[in-house]
Amino acid sequence: MLDADDIEHASRISELDGMLVASLAPDLGPEGLEQFARAVMRRVAVVRWRAVVLDCSAVLVMDGQEFARLAELGDMCRLLGVHAYLAALHPGIAIHLALAQAQAPGLRFCRDLDHARDRVETEAA
Numbered sequence: 001m002l003d004a005d006d007i008e009h010a011s012r013i014s015e016l017d018g019m020l021v022a023s024l025a026p027d028l029g030p031e032g033l034e035q036f037a038r039a040v041m042r043r044v045a046v047v048r049w050r051a052v053v054l055d056c057s058a059v060l061v062m063d064g065q066e067f068a069r070l071a072e073l074g075d076m077c078r079l080l081g082v083h084a085y086l087a088a089l090h091p092g093i094a095i096h097l098a099l100a101q102a103q104a105p106g107l108r109f110c111r112d113l114d115h116a117r118d119r120v121e122t123e124a125a
Contacts, residue, residue, distance in 0.1 A: 018051075020044065021053045023057070024054065024056055026058040026059055030066070030069075032087070035068050041076060041077075049085075052082050053085045055087050056089045057087070060090060067102050068102070070104070071104035085109070086109050086110070088112045088113065092117050
C-alpha cells in the first residue's frame with residue numbers, strides 16, 4: 001500500500017502558473033483516492049491557489065464512487081474559495097457518468113490541461 005508521500009509522488013501534485021495541478025495515478029483505488037484527496041486539500045488549505053486542476057488523463061477506469069469522491073473534493077475546494085477543474089476525462093468514462101446522471105456542481109470540466117489553463121485565465125479576467 002502507498003503511504004501519503006508515495007501517493008503524492010505517484011499522482012504528481014505540482015504547481016503550474018499559480019494553479020495546483022494534481023494528476024491522478026491510473027490505479028489509486030478507493031483508499032489511494034482518499035489519500036490523494038487529503039494531499040490535495042493539505043496544499044489548498046495552506047496556499048491561495050488560482051485554481052485546482054484534477055488531471056485524469058492517466059485514468060482509464062472510474063466508477064461512480066470514485067467520481068463522487070472527486071466531486072466532493074471539488075466542493076471542498078469551492079468552500080475554500082478555489083475553483084476546481086476536472087481535466088482530460090476519457091470519453092468512455094464521461095459517457096458512463098453522463099448515462100448515470102452523475103452530478104458534480106463543484107467541478108468545472110475541461111478537455112485537457114491547456115483548456116483548463118485557458119478557462120482559468122478567462123474566468124479570472
